[in-house]
Amino acid sequence: MTAEALLQKSVRYDRSGKPIEVVIPYEEFVDFVESHGLDLSSDEKESIREAKADREGGRSENFVTLDELEKELGL
Incomplete structure (x- = not known):
């Protein structure tokens, strides 16, 4: 659901019709x-x-592999 569709569902208006x-x-x-x-x-x-x-800069050394992460988390 888009944000617009979500918000349009339950908009409440004042007496002049302005959304509040x-x-x-x-x-x-x-x-x-x-x-x-x-x-x-x-x-x-x-x-x-x-x-x-x-x-985006291709600096993969700044990341850990899934195997490394699982080992670190004890999985």
Whole structure:
């Protein structure tokens, strides 16, 4: 579901027809926040930008393999 479709579902208007608020089920709100990265801190967003730049720059040494990650996590 697009953000626009989600928000259009429950728009509440004032008497003049001006939109004033949107009411959505909590689970849809949480899904919206998480899927759009709105729950990330500034540091997490910066880390993502750095990782993207590393990937685009071909700097694979800055990443771990799945095997290395599983070993580190004890899986």
